[in-house]
Amino acid sequence: MSSAPTRDTGQDHVWTVTEHLEDILATVRPLEPIELQLLDALGCVLVEDVTVxxxxxxxxxxxxDGYAVRVADIAGASEEYPAVLTVIGDVAAGQGEQPHVGPGEAARIMTGAPLPPGAETVVPVxxxxxxxxxxxxxxxxxxxxSPEGASGQVAVHRAAEARAHVRDKGSDVKAGDRALAAGTILGPPQIGLLAAIGRAMVRVRPRPRVVVLSTGSELxxxxxxxxxxxxxxxxxFALTAAARDAGAIAYRVGAVTDDAEILRATIEDQLVRADLLVTTGGVSVGAYDVVKEALQSVGDEDEAGSGVEFRKLAMQPGKPQGFGSxxxxxxxxxxxxGNPVSSYVSFELFVRPAIRALMGLEDLHRPSTRATLEAPKALTSPAGRxxxxxxxxxxxxxxxVGGAGSHLVAALALADALIVVPEDVESVEPGSEVQVVLLG
Amino acid sequence: MSSAPTRDTGQDHVWTVTEHLEDILATVRPLEPIELQLLDALGCVLVEDVTVxxxxxxxxxxxxDGYAVRVADIAGASEEYPAVLTVIGDVAAGQGEQPHVGPGEAARIMTGAPLPPGAETVVPVxxxxxxxxxxxxxxxxxxxxSPEGASGQVAVHRAAEARAHVRDKGSDVKAGDRALAAGTILGPPQIGLLAAIGRAMVRVRPRPRVVVLSTGSELxxxxxxxxxxxxxxxxxFALTAAARDAGAIAYRVGAVTDDAEILRATIEDQLVRADLLVTTGGVSVGAYDVVKEALQSVGDEDEAGSGVEFRKLAMQPGKPQGFGSxxxxxxxxxxxxGNPVSSYVSFELFVRPAIRALMGLEDLHRPSTRATLEAPKALTSPAGRxxxxxxxxxxxxxxxVGGAGSHLVAALALADALIVVPEDVESVEPGSEVQVVLLG
Structure with a gap:
């Protein structure tokens, strides 16, 4: 793919979907890591190698649950000829001091409790x-x-080998082992492991804060x-929900009227809580396309990567798009x-990967697959889009489901996939194989 | 499967995984629906048929974006012989009053703006x-x-048919149509459709509030x-995270010491914010298994379904389980x-389906598949479990990954699947086909 500086960036240049996405992903950097409480880090990407x-x-x-005993004391024990031992007390989990188990003695022991000194094995109750x-x-x-703990005698009906029913220190992980590698996505078992090794906080890339606002005096x-x-x-509403679904903390600002000054002020106001801003509407060739008007001039000419560029993309729906910082x-x-279907499809193609890139995830895209087209007639698609x-x-x-119209929100609500018709294909016959992006 | 009343419910009866899950799902009813703001209803199940x-x-x-005109006025127009029309003003989206477009006239019109009276078609700018x-x-x-709107003249270079570039009223959905059926899970496009038809609130089953507490004086x-x-x-930590992952609003109470009175008081205290309570530990045959002690007697004998029953299950890990209300x-x-792997596996098998049942979801279970076992030696499994x-x-x-030990949390953190070895199988050779539950 060509790199940005060598591209024709004239007003009427048409960009491919791939070029636009590449530009976005070249600009959006993973968020700076922060220390979070374990449960706040669920779903986040770890940025440190965690050592045990x-x-x-x-x-x-x-x-x-059983009795901690010496092996020799229960050798040959059976129900008929049990080994009868003196019970010297309880060893409960969390109990600091343990009794010493001498010859002929047994300590009643609970699951998870330390093997007391002197004991060599455990027989289940x-x-x-x-x-x-x-x-x-x-x-x-x-x-x-019997709150004072067990006493008296216990009859053991079966022998046990040394260290039977004993979990050895370090048999799960050893001090110095790597518990989790940087880059791990923290799901429930990983959160559990971090807790188990005593970590209360963990260094991760946080969930991005995404501010969503729509524009249009008609809204x-x-x-x-x-x-x-x-x-x-x-x-x-749809894009705030979609941003949350993608893993973001999303704020819905709602609809802003078609006034460039108001829009600019609103966006500047929201910057303080935004890692990513998403607007809808006002990006096309109309006289009231105020997003374009408000944002075309915000860049600082001396700062590379500053400013928002508006483009025509070789796609349908979603031809007009703006992107920048x-x-x-x-x-x-x-x-x-601004058309609802256009904005949703654009979200799936561009915003969702951007959110996942901000999170530091490597797998940015929805799964896609090949599928056989079932349709009463051929699909048609404009050349070059x-x-x-x-x-x-x-x-x-x-x-x-539904037609190509980018206002068909009822059909969108029935869909669970996007059918991709490439730029060089103008017609797809029923029974053909097509590429399909699987949504949610 | 046998139904509850005919089962042998003696203390030493061993229940199958299936029986236990059936009993849970027979008891857990979907939560009562409530009206929620659209964005709070994301991921919830709709309980009403929504009519447009x-x-x-x-x-x-x-x-x-273009000009609203009469068809006859632009018939035969070309770049060489354009139709020159008098521009009578703008029609912007959200503008209440529209100008009447007479013969020889054009109104500059924006995407989404109403087709003004008199106009028959739209030509793009x-x-x-x-x-x-x-x-x-x-x-x-x-x-x-030019804030006063467009005026002067416009030259149109191409003819258009009647209603070209016009979206007809009702072409997406019509008043009285069913927008969404009861039972629909509300994802972003469904939230978008509800907003589009003007719904601010929607009737759904809410996310269940799940209170998680662990027990053990050693914690x-x-x-x-x-x-x-x-x-x-x-x-x-692991189970609170897992409950959130399953769709619940989960509260982590943390660890409670092994004291039946304290535990009972804590649970009673938490009831006010719980749709489901999950405890770990204290359910086995030990002397300090206080969950069992605290909860075995809480039921009201006169109330069917009241009380908690403790059981032995034919499974590994996870043999001791309690369930009730x-x-x-x-x-x-x-x-x-209480063993970490036992509690996590038990969550996956029993709590996750219960959370999804509370949400009113129909699909309660993780996907599972058949897979070929890759292992250096045969897996062994106890008979009857x-x-x-x-x-x-x-x-x-x-x-x-890792062995069968139910304390191996590091190995659990590397796993993304559960390998299921049926009750009647004691050994699985490498290369055999096994059932696999896919986690997350």
Whole structure:
């Protein structure tokens, strides 16, 4: 692909979808890492190699509820000829001091409790009479029934080898091992491992804060009264939801009227809480396309990468697009077209990968697959434009829903896939194989 | 499968995984629906058929930036012999009053603006001289350059049929159509459609509030100092994260000491914000298994379905499990075993489906598939127990990670699949086909 400086950047140049996406991804850098509480880091990318500070388990401990004993004392034990041992007390999990288990002695031990000094192995309670003198038991008596701990005698009905039912110190991980590598995405088991090795905070790339605003004097907040010529604002809702779905913390500003000064002031106001700004509408060739008007002049000519560029893309829907960065921190801004289907498709193609790039994820794109087109007639697509039609996918087949019109939001709500018709294809016959992007 | 009343419910009865899950799903009912703001309803299940109150678009409108004209006035127009029309003003989106377009007249019109009275079709601005008298243009002059709106004359270079570039009222959806059916999961496009038809609130089943607490006197909060015999609490972190991942609003209470009274008081305290309670630890046969002690007696004997039952399951890990409901609202409670791998596997098998059932989702389970076992030696599994080993899955193959030990949290953090070894299988040779549950 050509690099930006050598491209023809004239007003009427038409860019490919791939070029536009490359430019966005070349500009959007992963967010600076911060320390977060474990649960706030769910779904985030780790930026440090995490080393284990202490072995897990930190001490030899019992994997069963039972009795900690010496091996020789229970050699040859059976139900008929049990080994009868003196019970010297309890070893509960979390108990600091453990009794010493001498010859002929047993300590009642709980799962997870440290193997007490002197003991060599553990016999499960089910292999004993539980100290009741009445044959095998299936459980221990509750501690609350004898708060002073177990005493008396226990009959053991089976022998055990040394270190049976004992989890060795360090058998999970050892101090100095690498628990997790930088780049790991933190899901629940990874959060669990970090907690297990004692980490309360972890260094990750945070979720990006995405500010979504729609533009258009015709837009009315849902739930309010619609006057003639007005429609409800749907883009700011759909894209805020989509940004959250993509992993962002998304703020919906709502609809801004078609006034370049108001729009510029609103965007500047929002910069403080934005890692990425997304606007819809006002990017085409009309006289009231105020996003273009407001943002074309915001760049600092002395700063590379500053300013927003408006382009025509070889795609349908979504031909007019704006992209650049604004404000003192060069906050990236994507200006999407205003038709609801155009803005949603543009979000999928450009904003979602940008959000994932900000998170430091490597896998930026939706899964895609080949599918057989099921349709009553051939699909048509304009020459020289990559078309993204809405469809439903199942079992290797895809069926278009609705037409190509970029105002068809009801059909979009039925779709779970985008059918991709390449630039050089003007017609796709039913039964042909097509590329399909799988949504959600 | 047998139904509950005919089962042997003796203390030493061993239940199958399937029986236990069936009992849970027979008890957990979808949450009562509530009205939520659109964006709060993302990912929730709609419980009403939503009917379209107004047609979309609500009026005939332009799909292009251009000029609204009468068809006869531009018949035969070409760049050489343009149709020259008198421009009577602008029609912007959101503008209440539109000018009447008479013979020989044109109104400059923006995308989304209503087709003004008298006009029959729209010609894109690219088919005109934009009123500048200098050949074809590619865009309009900004409104701010002439705030009073367009005037003068425009030369149109191409003819258009009636209603070209016009989106008909109701061409997306018509008033009275069903926009979305009850049972629809609200993703971004569905949220967009609801906004587009003017809905600010929507009736859905809310996300369940899940309270997670771990039990054990040995548990220390990560980040704090570990004394001898203590370990860090990891279960409450892993399961809170997992509950959020499953769609719940999850609260981590943290670790509660092994004291039945304190535990009972804590659980009663948390009931007010819980749609589901999850505990870990204290459910086995040990003397300090206080969850069992605290909850075995909470049920109201006169109330069907009240109380928590503790069971042995034919599974590994995860043999001891508790399930029931507590409190005045019969809040469901799942008491999971305390070993980290046991509690995580139990979450996947029982809690995640319960959360999804509370949400009213139909698809409760993780996807599963068949895979070829790649392993240096045969897997062994105890007879009569369904074993869930951790593995990594790729391209139809699964490789075990770590061993069967239920304390191996480092290996769990490397896994992305559970390998299922059925109850009647004691050994699985490398190269065999196994069932695999795909995690996240």
């Amino acid at each position: 500070p202490l072995s897990l388990p930190p001490f030899d401990n019992s994997s069963m 089910e292999w004993t009479d539980g100290g009741l003198g009445q044959g095998p038991v299936s459980r221990m008596r509750a501690h609350s029934a 009315v907040q849902p739930g309010e009264k619609l006057d003639p010529g007005q429609i409800y604002d749907s883009n700011s 604004i404000g003192p921190d060069h906050t990236p801004l994507l200006a999407l077209p 990559r078309q993204f039609l809405r469809g439903t996918y199942a079992d290797g087949k895809v069926t278009p | 109150p107004l047609s979309l678009p609500p009026f005939d409108n332009s799909s292009m 690219e088919w005109t001289d934009g009123g500048l008298g200098q050949g074809p243009v590619s865009r309009m002059r900004a409104h701010s350059a 220390v909060q990560p980040g704090e100092k570990l004394d001898p015999g203590q370990i860090y609490d990891s279960n409450s 507590i409190g005045p609202d019969h809040t469901p409670l799942l008491a999971l075993p 369904r074993q869930f080993l951790r593995g990594t899955y790729a391209d139809g193959k699964v490789t075990p």
